[in-house]
Amino acid sequence: MEHDQLPADTLPNPLENLVGFQLRQVSMAISTDLSERLAPLSLTLISLSVLLIIESAPGVTQSEMCRRLGVKRANMTPLAFQFEARSLIERLPTDGRSQGLRLTTKGQDVATKARQIVAAHEALFLSILSEEEQTALRAALISLQSARTRTATTITS
Amino acid sequence: MEHDQLPADTLPNPLENLVGFQLRQVSMAISTDLSERLAPLSLTLISLSVLLIIESAPGVTQSEMCRRLGVKRANMTPLAFQFEARSLIERLPTDGRSQGLRLTTKGQDVATKARQIVAAHEALFLSILSEEEQTALRAALISLQSARTRTATTITS
C-alpha cells in the first residue's frame, strides 16, 4: 500500500486559481445549499422559479414562462402537471389554446414558505461577507451581467 | 393575436434580485463562453480539467483525479478512453491494478493550446471589471469559498 507518489489531496488543479472557476464553485455550492433547503417543499430551483412567477403574475401561460426562463415548452408540461397534481396551481382556460395559471390557496402557502426559505438562505450566505464585500460583489456581478451578450437566460439562485 | 396581458418580456422573475441568482447567471454565462472556445479542441470543461491535471501531475491515476474533482470513477473511464483514442494520453502500468496517465506529445500540444484559450477567456471577462472590482470580486469569492462546509468539489471555470 504505497501511494506516496501522488496522494489525491495534494493533487493540483491548474484551473482553480481562475476567477471563473472560483465563481463556478461558489455558485454551485450556493445552489446546492438552496436546493437542499427546498427539498422539504418538494421544489427544485426550476420549479421554485415557476411557482414564484405564477405567484407574481397570476394568469401567466406556460409559453410565457418558458420564454422568460429560457426553457423549452416541452419541458414545462410535466412541471405544470406536477403542480396541478399537487393542487398547487389551477388552470384558467384563457384562450382555447392557452391556459392562464394561478396559485391555489395551497400553492400560495407553499410559495410563501419557499420565499422565506430563499430569504433565509440568501441572508445566511451574505452574512459571510462584510458590508463592503457585499456591495463590491453586487457591483461586479452587475458589470459582468450587463456585459454578457448572448447566453441563455436560465434559472435560479 | 392579442397577448397584451402578460408579454413574456415584461414578466418578472422574483428571484433575479438575489445575489445567489445573479452569481449563477454570470457563472453560467462564463462557463458557456469558455465551453464554446474549447469546442474546436474537442474539450469540455471537465475534460479540460482532466487534461491539465495530467499535464501538471504526470503519472496521476484515474482514481486520484476522481477524488480531486469530485466525480465518480465510473465516469472517468470513458474520458480516459476518449483521450487515449485521440492519442492525447498514454497509460503507464504502475501497479497492476492502477495505471499512471501522462500526456503524449500531441496531448501536450493540445494542453498548451487549451491553456492559451483559457487565459484569453479569463483576461477578456476580467477586462470588463475595473482593478478595484477585480480585487473585490476575488476577495468575496475567497470568503465565500472558505465558508462553504460540505458541497461537491466539482469542476471548472
Next chain:
DNA sequence: TATTGTTATACTCTATAACTATA
C-alpha cells in the same frame, strides 16, 4: 401560417451497483 400545449424521443451528465484483478 403561427402559436399553445402536448407527446415521444434522444442526448448529456452524473449516480449506483456489481464485476475482475490486484493489493
Next chain:
DNA sequence: TATAGTTATAGAGTATAACAATA
C-alpha cells in the same frame, strides 16, 4: 478486506420533432 478500473444501468435535465386544436 480494500482499491483500481471497468461495465451496465438509471435518473435528472434539457433538446428536437411532430401533432392536434386554435388563432
